[in-house]
Amino acid sequence: MSTPTQFDDAALRDLIACPRCDLLHRSHRVADGCVGRCKRCHTPLIMPRAQAIPRIIALSLTVLILLVGALYFPFLELNAGGFSNSASLLDAATAFNHGLLIPLSGAVAAFMVLLPAVRVASLVYALVPLLFHQPPARYSAYALRLANRLRPWAMAEIFIIGVVVALVKIVDLADVTPGPAFWAFSVMVIILVLNDTYMCRWTLWNALTARR
Ligand SMILES: [Zn+2]
Known part of the structure; x- marks a missing residue:
């Protein structure tokens, strides 16, 4: 350069x-x-990658589907002393739902669910018209800018690392069975990382402005 x-x-x-x-x-x-x-x-x-736009759209849609599945199915099941309990992803996010901990609960839900969802939805909104060789949709520039700005704040991978560390610590105290949501969320985190490898901001902005 x-x-x-x-x-x-x-x-x-x-x-x-x-x-x-x-x-x-x-x-x-x-x-x-x-x-x-x-x-x-x-x-x-x-860092342009071949077929980046269709791959980003496909991976983003996959993330949204896995996120819906992760919210719906059980995340973890605990068995100890004859008692069993299961929790969903939303249960984990809203576990601190009283007093001064309510903002913490909201922040956990936002960082691990809401922001990744908004980020990939913004990417799909901004890039789908380009895939069909159409002019960009209204506010697509804002959507792409939002997706880029949310990148450091979408912390799904930090959450799953925290869950794994917690599992290692409690595995001696109880039988812990990861549920379908745990695996869906783990795969979603891997796909988010893979999606970022196709995210060349310069290339995407050029593609967006060239079609205006
Ligand atoms: Zn430099």
Whole structure:
């Protein structure tokens, strides 16, 4: 990637800033599967992948389906001393439903369910028209921007890591059986990570603005 030497309208439109060190570059199209990196800190800036848009849409829809399944089916079942109990994902999220802990309960539900769902739904809304070679839908730019901004805040993977750590700690005290929702949520987390590997912001913005 090259650094710009003079600024005009065309150059400004082609500029891309490194999110790590702020160095400005003049962008160039990069071949699918290759990576355009910052000249100074080597942070990946452009990472186009073949068939990225249909794959992002398919993976996002899969995430939404798995999330609905994870909310509906039992998440964990505990057996200890002749007593058994099962809890759903919503039970886990709303376990702190009294007093000053209510905001914590809302935050858990938002970070592990609501934000990932809003993020993938925004991606589907913004990208589906491009898949059918149609002009972008109204507010699609806002939807794509929202999906990018929610990326650090959608913490489904942090939740599943916490659940696994908790399971290791209580497995000696009770029989713990992961339910269908646990597996659905675990697969959803893997698909979210896979989806992010296709998310090249520069490529998606270019695809969106080119169809306007
Ligand atoms: Zn940099």
